[in-house]
Structure formats: C-alpha cells, structure tokens
Amino acid sequence: MxxxxxxxxxxxxxxxxxxxxxxxxxxxxxxxxxxxxxxxxxxxxxxxxxxxxxxxxxxxxxxxxxxxxxxxxxxxxxxxxxxxxxxxxxxxxxxxxxxxxxxxxxxxxxxxxxxxxDLALAQELAADAEKAKSRGDLCHARALLNKTLSLWDGEVLASVPGPYAETQRTRLQEWKLQLTESRLDMDLEQGCHAEAVSELTALTAAHPLRERLRELLMLALYRSGRQAEALAAYADTRRLLADELGVDPSPDLQELQQRILRADPGLAEPSAPLAPETAAAPVRPAQLPATVPDFTGRTSFVSELCEVLASAEGRVMAVSALA
The missing domain is CATH 1.10.10.10 (Winged helix-like DNA-binding domain superfamily/Winged helix DNA-binding domain)
Structure with a gap:
C-alpha cells in the first residue's frame, strides 16, 4: 500500500x-x-x-x-x-x-x-539465539537471550483469572526458566562464573528442586575458587531431594560432584571466549633495517681510515678493524 x-x-x-x-x-x-x-x-x-x-x-x-x-x-x-x-x-x-x-x-x-x-517477539529472538549458538557464536546468542528475557515484566498474565490463564502462566514461566538456564550456561562457558553465582543462588532458593540450576551453581562456585561451597551445595541438594521426594540426585549432578572432588582440570576453564574473535592483525615485517651506505657522524675516524689505506702505496694492504 x-x-x-x-x-x-x-x-x-x-x-x-x-x-x-x-x-x-x-x-x-x-x-x-x-x-x-x-x-x-x-x-x-x-x-x-x-x-x-x-x-x-x-x-x-x-x-x-x-x-x-x-x-x-x-x-x-x-x-x-x-x-x-x-x-x-x-x-x-x-x-x-x-x-x-x-x-x-x-x-x-x-x-x-x-x-x-511481546510473546511473538520473544519467540523470534529465542530462535535467533539458538541459531547463533549452533554456529558457535555464544557471545551473540547470549546477548539475544538477555534481550529475550528482558521482555518479561513480572508475573505472566498477572491478575488474569481462569483455568486457561493459569495453564499458560505455568507454561510461559517454565519457558522463561529454560531460557534463563541456557543463558547462565553460556555465562559460564564465557568465563562469567563469578557474576553468575549471586543470580544462581537466588534462583535455586526460588526453585529448590530444579537440579539444572543446582548443577550450574556448583560449577560457578567451583570456577570461582569456592570448591568447599560447591560440594556443600551438592550435599544440600542431596538432602533436599531425599527429604522432599525420596530420590537421589540425577546422574549428571552426581558426576559433577565426583569431578569437583578430584579437581578435574576439565572443569576449571570455560570452553568459549568471552567475546567473539576479532579480525587477525596485519602481519608486520620482523626484519633488520636496511644497511646504511656509509658511516655518518664520524668524520675524524673516516679521515684516519683513509690515511691508513692510502699509506699502503701499492704495498701490502693495511688491515684495519672497526668496533
């Protein structure tokens, strides 16, 4: 039109x-x-x-x-x-x-x-973040997820009555938690473990039975040099799951605890850089400077050398050493 x-x-x-x-x-x-x-x-x-x-x-x-x-x-x-x-x-x-x-x-x-x-925009941004992650561009994917999560404004469908609203409220809050876990996972992969600890501590308190959050918290603590606290977080998780549900922690959580106990080097460093790789710097020549054609600034020494050479007069060439 x-x-x-x-x-x-x-x-x-x-x-x-x-x-x-x-x-x-x-x-x-x-x-x-x-x-x-x-x-x-x-x-x-x-x-x-x-x-x-x-x-x-x-x-x-x-x-x-x-x-x-x-x-x-x-x-x-x-x-x-x-x-x-x-x-x-x-x-x-x-x-x-x-x-x-x-x-x-x-x-x-x-x-x-x-x-x-806003929900349609969030879905588009989340899909773009997933594509960026699949390309290995975690920095861009993380930025897109932060933008996605910023669209939430308090409780979903706040004060809206009815069974349908309640079901959708639960679904969308669960989706937000999944996106948050993905973004926190990228935070840890990009070396932001110290910054993630406080957010993960609050989230695990709000969702105490969510093992993925506990796993991320343990990893963030360990990478921040807080091994004892990471193991204490596992002990709290094990006790809570036993008391509330009568089950043991998931195999992934148990494996992480064992790796922390033996200080597995593979846990120490993130696997991705904090920022995307920049263009390679231009190659600079690493050669010695060109040879000068003659001495400069040593007029008296040059004159003396010329006299020595001239005094040979066809006889044996005089040899001079310069230091």
Missing amino acids: DGVPRVPEQWDPEESVALRFSVLGPVRAWRGAQALPTGSPQQRALLAALLLREGRTATSGELIDALWGDDPPSQALAAVRTYASRLRKILSPGVLVSESGGYAIRLTDASGGGATL
Missing part, C-alpha cells in the same frame, strides 16, 4: 499507528505510546486467550472454558459477546474478527502491517 487512503472520508489517523500487546506480565495494549483500556479481569482474560492462540480462531465454547472452566455463569455466552464487542471498539478495525462461530485476533493484516505481541 502507498499510504494514501482509498476513501478520504473513511480514513482514521489512528489506523496508521501500530498496536502493541503484552502478555509476559500484565495483559496490556497500546496504540503507539498511548495505553488502551483493557477492561475487567474477565475481559483481559478473553483478550489473553485470543492473543495466545496466535491468530487461530477460538470458538465461543472454548472461550467460556478458558474464562470459567467447569463452572460458567448462566449468561457466559452473552458475557463473551459483550467482552468481544468492547474490545473491538478499543482496537483498530480488522484486529479482532468474528468467524466460524468464534473470534480471533489478527496480528498481521493482508498488507503485512498490523499489531505486535
């Missing part, structure tokens, strides 16, 4: 300003820099349910289940229609559509424009 309205009297200047949605925190919407009202908790739950379907249509029955589960109110269908009508008035035309007896939010219209969602 060339940006010229087809029918001037139908053109709305607000249509040219992109919509933005967020679900990695409170459910919110903006038109440009202007925050839009998203209504009651149930109306935000409807908006979140549609956004998280990534453009797929949700039937009225699915939306009723998402908002109220097995105990919907008697006027649940009318409520869903009311929420959808209110959202349609708030959003740009063509974003919330009705089709096949349900509703959908179209983040991209036929011309390629439309709205953006």
